């Protein structure tokens with residue numbers, strides 16, 4: 292089939308199962324080829340080809356609402372809704388988003404990126420429908436991994452009690468990014484394999500239906516037998532006891548099985564969960580065979596060998612941080628590592644293999660991870676929680692209420708801090724400074740390189756109280772880690788370039804931009820110093836008081852939100868101390884940053900050497916003019 296002729300899903304209505312199989316094959320071939328060039332979440336999408344086709348065949352989007360949990364598995368949905376021609380721009384600057392995006396299509400009725408939100412949103416849409424007198428279907432599609440997220444369980448609790456109509460598609464491929472973990476996963480495993488209950492239940496129903504004259508007493512007895520059967524086998528009991536009808540397990544690659552299950556779900560009056568069994572990566576051997584999560588989502592690759600292109604020469608920041616912590620943990624059993632379902636992304640698999648008793652993958656459960664770390668620390672342990680900046684947002688109250696307020700010895704490695712690029716606005720790590728800066732106890736740091744990072748880890752593991760080291764998506768500089776290193780002094784910044792006319796203050800990756808800008812400014816006759824504000828919290832008040840006394844203009848630079856960021860904290864400090872230093876803040880001003888190449892995004896945001904130079908010159912001119920006037 293010419294996939295490029297697809298404008299909307301209506302063409303599916305008349306298709307036979309044989310034709311649908313051909314379509315599935317064409318889509319798989321397209322996805323494998325296209326993602327080999329652009330990268331993307333190929334594994335997750337190859338697993339839901341038949342499922343996505345069946346959903347669009349038997350439901351009527353956009354009248355019926357599809358909500359894709361996480362949303363990384365919506366590529367087929369996008370193809371069937373007429374967007375295939377944009378796939379060459381997938382996850383690129385101003386290109387097709389890797390997740391559902393309302394502005395792209397009327398079929399994208401809910402955006403995601405963070406896990407476990409689909410059921411709550413679906414409940415909202417279902418109740419809106421009920422109040423408005425609608426009759427359309429609400430169809431959240433949630434994976435077995437996303438089902439371990441607390442929000443999903445909160446929603447199930449409500450959906451089951453309310454009994455509103457909803458078809459929950461549970462896409463169970465036994466994988467999160469890595470193999471799925473936890474009791475929910477084990478329970479689903481039993482459901483996957485146990486068809487006994489369904490067979491017997493169908494037999495009883497069949498028997499009852501064949502005896503139209505049977506008296507109500509016999510029917511009641513048969514119903515009681517059927518209901519008691521539930522307690523003899525596991526199948527679906529978890530959902531059924533919540534008030535949600537269970538249909539499954541269903542072969543997620545068999546159109547006949549899918550059709551029967553979806554039709555049954557549509558006919559049922561009340562909430563239904565359709566337990567669909569799929570294979571992540573289906574149809575592409577390297578992805579199908581993947582047990583580690585490499586093919587969940589990745590960059591461009593060679594189709595014939597599965598080799599990922601563009602591998603870097605130095606370790607990733609995640610690898611550096613996790614391996615450094617591992618060395619400390621080998622010497623000190625108090626040090627344990629936690630990850631909320633990201634052992635691969637956080638490069639903790641080495642730690643997991645070498646110190647399994649000191650490692651916890653808690654599933655997609657950031658709230659639980661943060662507070663569990665608090666519990667560990669309250670019991671004398673030294674937990675290291677590796678967590679993406681964007682996903683730490685999910686555990687904010689736990690960070691505030693449980694860890695910081697009790698001043699517990701938790702070390703957080705805030706991974707993917709700053710712009711992440713391809714995943715876009717739901718994943719940029721640019722809010723953590725703003726939501727951590729108000730917390731009274733936690734120390735918040737960002738190293739300029741891996742040597743400084745190792746000094747920060749050393750300080751954190753000796754420090755009494757919570758600490759967080761933020762680091763970017765990407766790779767370390769590859770510096771020589773040999774030799775003795777002075778312990779860092781808590782809260783002490785570093786003057787990396789001297790200068791008397793003005794100061795540029797930055798930290799982490801943008802410190803290099805500041806150093807380059809300073810060199811250009813010196814050539815233009817402006818003697819700009821550069822300060823490494825490696826402690827975002829606490830501020831180096833001694834250095835700020837000296838800067839205040841000098842009244843020199845200040846330019847702050849951060850790959851983070853301006854509101855609540857370092858620049859704002861410095862500007863407030865100057866104002867509170869009645870200093871007159873003019874301050875110009877460079878950072879992200881009140882917007883969500885979409886997907887694209889990080890360098891392009893930084894340029895758009897003015898987080899660049901050129902803009903630091905421009906803003907510095909402007910500030911100096913304004914200062915000079917003011918001095919002339921005075």
Ligand SMILES: Cc1ncc(C[n+]2csc(CCOP(=O)(O)OP(=O)(O)O)c2C)c(N)n1
Nearest residue numbers: 335404405406434435436437466467468632
């Ligand atoms: C709150 C949150 N935590 C972690 C992630 C990272 N993440 C993206 S997809 C995924 C696994 C999802 O597993 P599942 O729901 O089973 O979907 P599958 O990829 O198997 O189709 C994880 C952990 C996220 N997107 N959101």
Ligand SMILES: CC(=O)[C@@H](O)[C@H](O)COP(=O)(O)O
Nearest residue numbers: 361363404588636707714764
């Ligand atoms: C969809 C999702 O949330 C994850 O797959 C995320 O895209 C991983 O990001 P990294 O590629 O930075 O590990």
Ligand SMILES: [Mg+2]
Nearest residue numbers: 434435436466
């Ligand atoms: Mg899964």
